[in-house]
Amino acid sequence: MxxxxxxxxxxxxxxxxxxxxxxxxxxxxxxxxxxxxxxxxIIKYAVERNKGLNLRVLFAGKSGYAYTEVYEDPERLVxxxxxxxxxxxxxxxxxxxGACAYPEITEKPNPVVxxxxxxxxxxxxxxxxxxxxxxxxxxxxxYCSVDTGVAETHISNTLGLNANSTERYSxxxxxxxxxxGEEEQSAFSFKFGPEMTDYHSIIQESVxxxxxQFNASPVDSGxxxxxxxxxxxxxxLAAFSSMFFAERVQKGLSLLSGKLNESIASPAVxxxxxxxxxxxxxxxxxxxxxxxxxxxxxxxxxxxxxxNLKSALKDGVASTSNAGRMGAxxxxxxxxxxxxxxxxxxxxxxxxxxxxxGLIITEVSGLHAGLNPISGDFSLIAKGQLVENGAIVRxxxxxxxxxxxxxxxQGIEDVxxxxxxxxxxxxxxxxxxxxxxKLVVSGK
Amino acid sequence: xxxxxxxxxxxxxxxxxxxDYSELYLQDTEANTVSMVDGKVENANYQRKVxxxxxVLKGTRSAYAYSxxxxxxxxxxxxxxxxxxxxxxxxxxxxxxxxxxxxxxWAKIPFSEIDNAKRIALLKRATNAAKAYSDEITQVVANYxxxxxxxxxxxxEGVHAEDRRPRTRIAIQSVAMxxxxxxxxxxxxxxxxxxxxxxxxxxxxxxxxxxxKTAVTMLHAPECPAGKVPVVIDGGFGGVILHEACVHGLExxxxxxxxxxxxxxxxxxxxxxxxxxxxxxxxxxEWGSMHYDDxxxxxxxxxxxxxxxxxxxxxxxxxxxxxxxxxxxxxRRQDYTFAPTSxxxxxxxxxxxxxxxxxxxxxxxxxxxxxxxxxxxxxxxxEFNFAVGEAYWVRDGKILCPxxxxxxxxxxxxxxxxxxxxxxxxxxxxxxxxxxxxxxxTNVGQPRIRVAEIVVGGKGGxx
Numbered sequence: 001m002x003x004x005x006x007x008x009x010x011x012x013x014x015x016x017x018x019x020x021x022x023x024x025x026x027x028x029x030x031x032x033x034x035x036x037x038x039x040x041x042i043i044k045y046a047v048e049r050n051k052g053l054n055l056r057v058l059f060a061g062k063s064g065y066a067y068t069e070v071y072e073d074p075e076r077l078v079x080x081x082x083x084x085x086x087x088x089x090x091x092x093x094x095x096x097x098g099a100c101a102y103p104e105i106t107e108k109p110n111p112v113v114x115x116x117x118x119x120x121x122x123x124x125x126x127x128x129x130x131x132x133x134x135x136x137x138x139x140x141x142x143y144c145s146v147d148t149g150v151a152e153t154h155i156s157n158t159l160g161l162n163a164n165s166t167e168r169y170s171x172x173x174x175x176x177x178x179x180x181g182e183e184e185q186s187a188f189s190f191k192f193g194p195e196m197t198d199y200h201s202i203i204q205e206s207v208x209x210x211x212x213q214f215n216a217s218p219v220d221s222g223x224x225x226x227x228x229x230x231x232x233x234x235x236x237l238a239a240f241s242s243m244f245f246a247e248r249v250q251k252g253l254s255l256l257s258g259k260l261n262e263s264i265a266s267p268a269v270x271x272x273x274x275x276x277x278x279x280x281x282x283x284x285x286x287x288x289x290x291x292x293x294x295x296x297x298x299x300x301x302x303x304x305x306x307x308n309l310k311s312a313l314k315d316g317v318a319s320t321s322n323a324g325r326m327g328a329x330x331x332x333x334x335x336x337x338x339x340x341x342x343x344x345x346x347x348x349x350x351x352x353x354x355x356x357x358g359l360i361i362t363e364v365s366g367l368h369a370g371l372n373p374i375s376g377d378f379s380l381i382a383k384g385q386l387v388e389n390g391a392i393v394r395x396x397x398x399x400x401x402x403x404x405x406x407x408x409x410q411g412i413e414d415v416x417x418x419x420x421x422x423x424x425x426x427x428x429x430x431x432x433x434x435x436x437x438k439l440v441v442s443g444k
Numbered sequence: 445x446x447x448x449x450x451x452x453x454x455x456x457x458x459x460x461x462x463x464d465y466s467e468l469y470l471q472d473t474e475a476n477t478v479s480m481v482d483g484k485v486e487n488a489n490y491q492r493k494v495x496x497x498x499x500v501l502k503g504t505r506s507a508y509a510y511s512x513x514x515x516x517x518x519x520x521x522x523x524x525x526x527x528x529x530x531x532x533x534x535x536x537x538x539x540x541x542x543x544x545x546x547x548x549x550w551a552k553i554p555f556s557e558i559d560n561a562k563r564i565a566l567l568k569r570a571t572n573a574a575k576a577y578s579d580e581i582t583q584v585v586a587n588y589x590x591x592x593x594x595x596x597x598x599x600x601e602g603v604h605a606e607d608r609r610p611r612t613r614i615a616i617q618s619v620a621m622x623x624x625x626x627x628x629x630x631x632x633x634x635x636x637x638x639x640x641x642x643x644x645x646x647x648x649x650x651x652x653x654x655x656x657k658t659a660v661t662m663l664h665a666p667e668c669p670a671g672k673v674p675v676v677i678d679g680g681f682g683g684v685i686l687h688e689a690c691v692h693g694l695e696x697x698x699x700x701x702x703x704x705x706x707x708x709x710x711x712x713x714x715x716x717x718x719x720x721x722x723x724x725x726x727x728x729x730e731w732g733s734m735h736y737d738d739x740x741x742x743x744x745x746x747x748x749x750x751x752x753x754x755x756x757x758x759x760x761x762x763x764x765x766x767x768x769x770x771x772x773x774x775x776r777r778q779d780y781t782f783a784p785t786s787x788x789x790x791x792x793x794x795x796x797x798x799x800x801x802x803x804x805x806x807x808x809x810x811x812x813x814x815x816x817x818x819x820x821x822x823x824x825x826x827e828f829n830f831a832v833g834e835a836y837w838v839r840d841g842k843i844l845c846p847x848x849x850x851x852x853x854x855x856x857x858x859x860x861x862x863x864x865x866x867x868x869x870x871x872x873x874x875x876x877x878x879x880x881x882x883x884x885x886t887n888v889g890q891p892r893i894r895v896a897e898i899v900v901g902g903k904g905g906x907x
Contacts, residue, residue, distance in 0.1 A: 001515070038701065045529035047509035047522070048781065052493075067491040069512045084488035087560045090481070117528075142703055142824065177703065177824065186824050218899070221670040251481050252583040253619065255626060329491045366829035369818030370851045370901075374619055375626045379668075379851035379901045381829035398827070400670070400851050400901025440903035442670030442851075 002071045004053070010074035011055050012158050018082060020057040022096055024157035026286065027053040028328040032149030033117060037124045038141055045121075048149070052328040057081045058096060062088035067329040095309040099160030102283040102290050105276070110194045112170040113148045120146050123172070127199040131176050134203050137211070142175035142186050146196075155288040163288040171423070172196040174203060178210045185213040190423060193279055209362065212385065216395035218443030219386055225358030226401070226436040227351055227387070230420040232364050237341060238422055238429035239367040240376070240405045244271075244296055245322075245334040246305035248373075250314055255376050255406060256302060264302045265409035270342040271297040273306060275321060277338035279421070280428050287323035287332055294320040296339070308334050324426055340430030344415030351416050351435050353390040359441065360385045360392070361401060376405040379442075399443040411437035445470050445596050448541060450516050454498060455538035455600045457523035462532025463500035463507075465761070466523070469738065470496045470514060470596040471780045476555060480567040480586040483575070488560055495780035498522040502530055504765050508783035542602035545742065547735025550728055551610035551638025555590040558639045563588050566614060566648045573652030574618045578660045582626075583619040584652070588612075590639070597740035605740035610638050611731065611885055613874060616652050620659035627665075627848060629658025629815075629833065634874040634885070637729045658815060658834045665846035667904030668835060674810035675852065675898045676803055676838070676865075681816050681873035683792050683888035685895075686721055688821040688828045689856035690714075694748060694756075695774075696763020696786035697880055698823035705826040705857050706754065714754045715860035718796055721749040723758060725773055725789030731874035732789040732887040739775030739784050746772045748791075752860075760786040778882025785881045792889030796866025803865040803894040805841040811850060811900050812836040812843060818875065819852075826856035837907055844907060851901035865894035 002010065008025050015023035029051040036044035054067040055077055064085025066077045115123070124146040132138050148170040155163040170193065177186040189206035191199070228236070248254040256264065275282050275291035284290055287309050295303050307315070308323035311334065324335020352360065361384040371378040379402035386393045416433035451468060458466035475491045496519055497510035507529030509522040567586040574584045590612040597605045613634025620627050631654040635641040642648065677685060690706075698704040706714060715721075725743030727733050734743050739761050746756050759767060760775035763786045776787035804812060817831030832850040836843045872889030 042505055042507070042529060044783070045507035045526070046783065047525035049509075049511040049513065049518075049522075050781065051512045063487075065487070065489045067489070068494075070492065070494045070514075080490040083560060084490060087478070087485050087488050087564055089484035090486050091484075140702070142701070184824055186822075251585075252621075253585070255624070329489075329493070331487045331489055365822075366818075366820045366831070366851075369820065369831040370829060371831075372628060374628050377849050379831070379849050379903065381827070381851070381853045381901070398853060398855075398899060400829070400853055400899070402667075402670070402849060402851070402901055402903035440670060442899060442901035444672065 004071060007071040007074055011078055014075055014078045015057050016158060018078060020059045020082065022058045022158045024056045024096055024155065025053055026325065026328060027154045028151065030149055030151035032147065033120060034145060034147045035121050035124050036143065036145040037128050038144065040125060040128065042121060054328055055081050057085055058094055059085035061094065063094040065331050092310060092314050095313050096157055096159055097161050097288040097309060100290055102163065105281045105283045107281060108194060108279065110168045110170055112194055112197060113150060113168040120148060123197065127172060127174060130200065131174060131203045135207050137178040137180050138176045138207060139179040140177050142177050143173055145173045147171050161288045163284045165283060170196055172199055172202060174206050176206050176210060178207065180214050183214055185210045192424065212362065212395050213383060213397060216383065216397035218398045219396050219441060220444050221442045223438045224441050225355055226439045227355045227358065227360045228434045228436055229360060229362045230416065230418045230431055230433045232361050233434045234420060234422045234429050234431035235364055235367060237431045239371050240373050241336055241339055241427060241429060242373045244306050246307045246311035246315060247334045249305055250311055253374050259302050262302060263300045264406060265297055265300040266412040267300040268344060268412050268415045269297055269300050269409060271340065272342065273320065273322065273336050273339045275337035280338055280424060282337060285321040285323040286325045289319045289321045289323060291321045306334055306336060308332060326426065336427030336429065338428050338430065340419060340421065341415065341432065343417050343419040343432045345417055346414055348416055348418050348433050351414060351433055352387060354414060354435055355387050356390055357388050359396060360387055364401065378403060378405065399441050401439045401441055403439045408436055408439065413437055445472065450519065451598045452538055452540060454519045454523045455598060457520055458498050458500045458527050459536060459538060459600060460534050461527040461530040462535050463502045463527065463530055464536060465501040466538060466600040467499045467739065468496065468598045469780060473591060473593045473779065475589065475591045478560065478563045478567060478588045480571060482583060483568065483571045485564055493779060496522060497780045497783065498526045499783050500526045500530065501762060504762065506762055506783065510780050538600035539602035541604040543604065545605035545736050545740065547607035549608040549610050550636055553639040555592055555610065555639060566642055569648040570614060570616045570652035573649040574616060574656040577653050577656035580620045580622055580660050580663060581618050581656050582621040585617045587615045595738060597738065599740055603740045605736040607734055607736045609636060609734055611636050612639065612641050614646065614648065614651060616655040618655040618659040620663040622663055625663065627659050627662035629655045629662065631655040632874065634731045635729055636731055636733045661834060661846045662848045665848040666907060668847035668850035668900065668902030669904045669907060670900060670902050672897050672899050674807045674894065674896055675813060675900065676807060676892065676894045677813045677816065679869060679891045680871045681888060682813065683872065683890035684816050684819055684830060684875065686793055686890060687788065687791050687888045688819045688830065689859050691723065691748065691788055691791050692821050693823045693826060693856060694758055696757060696759045696767055699757050700763045700766035704823045709754045712754055713752050714857065715749050715752040716863045717752040718866050719749055719752050719860060719863055720794035722747055722794055723788055723791045727790050730790050730872065730887055731885050737773050737775040738777045741771050741773045741775060743789065744773035758786045758788065760784055776881060776884050778884055782881040787879060787881060787884055788877060788886045790872060790887035790889065792870060792872055793866060793891065793893060795868050795870045795891050798865040798867050800867045800892045803892065804838060807838055807841060807894060809839050812838050813852065821856065828856055829853045847902065847904065849902050853899050853901060859895055859898060862896040863893055864896050867891040
C-alpha cells in the first residue's frame with residue numbers, strides 16, 4: 001500500500017496527464033476515544049481511527065469527485081473522478097482556491113484531550129455518580145459519555161493551495177432518567193471543549209429540564225405569545241439556516257431569493273457568520289478559502305447570503321468562506337461556521353415578565369421531519385411551560401407549535417442576552433431566547 | 445477479505461484481557477451518487493469505504509475499536525485497543541471457523557456494469573415527468589444512489605458470515621411556487637436490488653409525477669386545523685407510525701436497559717386486538733433486507749405483535765445478554781465506524797380485514813394522511829411526532845379539501861390501542877433510520893389504517 005503522500009502525488013500527476021485542468025485533495029484523519037458508563041461500569045468503550053481522501057478534478061471546466069479510504073490504485077480513483085466530471089451539465093464555472101495566506105487563529109488550549117484513558121473514564125464515572133447524588137429522583141442514566149479526539153484536515157491542489165488544520169475536540173453528554181411515582185422523564189445535556197470538565201453544569205441543566213416535564217399536560221389549541229428558550233431557538237435557526245445559502249437561493253430553493261437589502265425579520269434581529277468566534281475558530285473553509293466575518297442580517301435587513309467559491313462567482317461577489325462538505329466523502333456544498341443571532345439586553349427572566357401570558361417553549365423535536373426549509377413552514381412537537389402574568393403556572397407537553405420561519409422572524413419582539421450555541425456539526429448555530437408575538441399551538 | 449490465520453489471531457488477541465466473546469467486522473462498500481437540479485446534472489460522486497472493527501464483550505460490558513486501515517497490524521491494534529477496556533486475564537480462546545454463512549447478492553444487474561449515462565437517464569425521465577405535471581412546478585431536485593455493501597463477520601464462537609447487499613434508490617423532490625409561497629412534494633422508492641430495480645419495480649416517470657402532484661396539491665391547500673380528531677393513515681410509508689410509535693420501543697437498545705414503555709410487556713396486550721405487526725429481514729430484494737445481520741446471525745421474520753399481544757422484542761447479541769431473550773437477527777450498523785445494536789429491517793402492520801373506503805366514510809370529521817413524512821420518538825415515554833406530506837380534511841365521511849402543514853403527535857402505547865381499522869392491502873416504502881449504530885436503510889409498511897383519535901398539529905383555522 002502507498003503512503004498518503006505517494007498516493008496524493010500520484011493522483012495529481014495522473015489527473016494532469018489525463019487532461020485535467022487542476023486537481024484537489026481534501027483529506028481527513030482522526031483518532032478518537034469514547035466511553036459510556038452505566039451503574040459505575042463501562043458499557044461502551046470505543047477507540048476510533050478514521051482516514052479518507054476525496055479527490056476533486058476539474059476536467060473541461062467541470063468538477064468531478066471520487067473518495068477512497070484505501071490508498072491503492074490511484075489511477076482508478078482519477079478515472080472515476082474524471083467520469084463524474086464528464087457528466088456534469090450545470091454550466092456554472094467551478095473555481096478552485098489557489099495559494100494564499102491564512103489569518104492567525106488561536107484556539108483555546110484543550111488539556112482534556114491529553115488526559116489518559118483512565119482519567120477520561122474516571123471523569124465519566126464521576127459525572128454519573130454526582131448526577132445520581134444530585135436529586136433523589138435521579139433514577140439512572142440513559143446516557144453518560146465522554147468523547148475526545150484529534151482531527152486533522154488537509155486540503156491541497158495543483159494550483160498551489162496547501163491548507164492544514166488540527167482540531168482537538170472533547171465533549172460530555174448526559175441523559176439522566178428521573179422517576180417520580182410511576183412517571184419517568186429524561187433530558188439530554190452536553191458541553192463541548194475544555195469546559196466539559198465542569199460537568200456539574202451539565203448535571204444541573206439536564207436534571208432541571210427533566211424535572212420540568214413531570215406532571216405536564218397539553219394546553220388548549222389556539223394562538224399563544226411565545227418565549228422560545230435559547231436552546232430551542234438555536235435548534236430552529238439551525239434547521240432553517242440553509243435558507244441563507246446562496247447555492248439554495250440560486251437553485252430556487254429558498255424564499256430569500258430576491259430579498260437582499262429588504263427587511264426579512266424584526267429590527268431586533270442581527271445575524272452574523274463568524275469563523276473567528278472564540279470557542280470554535282477556524283482559519284479556512286472546506287475549499288481552503290481564508291475565513292471572513294459576514295453580517296447576514298442587520299437590524300432585520302438581509303445583507304448577504306452565505307457563499308462558497310462557485311456560488312460567489314455566479315453572483316459576482318467574493319466567497320464568504322462558507323464552503324462545507326458533508327463529511328470527507330461529500331462534495332463541496334455550503335455550511336455556516338459560527339452562525340448566530342446576536343444577543344440583546346434582557347435576561348431570560350425579564351423576557352418572561354415581558355411575555356405576560358403565553359408559553360415558554362423549552363424543546364422542539366422532530367426537526368428533520370416537521371419542518372420545511374423551502375417553504376419555511378414548521379409544525380413541531382414541543383414541551384414547555386404555561387406562563388400567566390409573568391409567572392410559570394405549570395409544565396406543558398403533547399403540544400405542537402406551528403408557524404412559518406420568516407413570519408416568526410418578523411414577529412420577534414425582543415431578543416434575550418443569553419446567547420447559546422448548539423452542538424457543532426455542519427456548522428455551529430447559536431441563538432438567544434426569543435420573545436415572539438404569536439405561534440399556533442395544537443393541544444387539547 | 446483477510447486470511448483465516450489473521451482472523452484467528454485478531455479474535456484471540458481481543459480476548460486476551462478476559463473477554464468472553466470477540467467479533468471482527470470488515471466492510472468494503474462502493475457507492476455512486478448523482479444529483480440533478482432543474483434537469484441538469486449538478487454532481488456525481490463515487491465513494492469507496494473500507495474498514496474494520498473489533499468488538500469484545502464480557503458479560504454485558506462492551507468495547508469496540510475500529511480503523512480505516514485493514515492491514516494485519518491495524519487489525520491487531522484494534523483488537524488490543526478493544527481488549528484494553530478490560531483489565532482481566534485470558535479466560536477463553538477463539539474457536540476456529542465452524543459455521544460458514546454466505547449471503548449472495550440479490551442483484552441481477554450489478555452497479556459495476558452501469559455507467560453514469562444510465563443513472564442520469566433515470567433522473568431525467570423523473571424530472572421531465574415532474575415538470576410536465578404542472579406549470580406551477582418551479583424546481584425539481586432529483587437524486588440517485590447505488591451502493592454495493594459487502595460485509596464479513598467473524599466471531600470467537602466460530603461463526604463466519606459474509607453478506608453482499610446491493611441497494612439503490614431515487615429521490616425526487618418537486619417544488620411548486622405561486623404568490624411567494626412554496627410547497628414541496630417528494631417520492632423516494634428504493635430496493636435491495638441491482639439496477640434491474642428500475643425495470644422491475646420502479647417507474648421513474650411515476651415517481652416524478654407523484655412528487656409533483658403532492659407539491660401542487662399542497663400549494664392550493666389551506667393550512668391544516670389543529671385539534672384531536674380521528675385519523676386515517678394510508679398504506680406504505682404510513683407504516684412509519686408503527687416504526688416510531690412502537691417498534692423503536694421494542695429494540696433491545698431501549699428495552700435492555702429498562703428504558704422503554706414496553707419493558708416487561710411480553711405476552712401482554714399492547715395494541716388493539718386487530719393489530720398484527722412483523723419485522724422481516726428475509727424478504728428478497730427489499731430495502732431493509734439482508735441475509736445475515738452485522739453480527740453474523742441469519743436475518744429472521746419476527747412476529748412482534750399478534751392480535752394485539754406483544755410476542756417478541758428485537759434483540760442483538762449484547763441485548764440478548766441483558767434481556768435473557770434469544771437473538772432475533774437484528775444486529776445492524778451503518779458501517780465499521782459503529783458497533784452493532786438492535787435495529788429494524790422491514791417493519792409493517794400485517795394486512796387486516798377492513799375496507800379502505802368504509803373507514804373514511806364512517807370517520808365523521810378528521811384527517812386523511814395520504815403521505816407521511818418522517819418522525820421521531822422518545823422510547824422512554826413513547827412520545828412520537830410525524831410530519832404529514834400530503835393530507836386531506838374529512839367532514840361527514842367525505843374528503844373536503846387538501847390541507848398543508850399537518851403534524852401528528854401522541855404516545856405510542858395509547859395510539860396502538862386506538863387503532864380501529866386495518867385494511868387488506870399492505871405495501872412498504874423505504875426510509876433511513878437513525879439510532880445508536882448510525883443511519884441504516886429500513887422499510888416501513890402497512891395497509892391503510894384508522895386511529896380513533898390523534899392530536900393533529902397545524903396552524904389553520906376552521907375550514
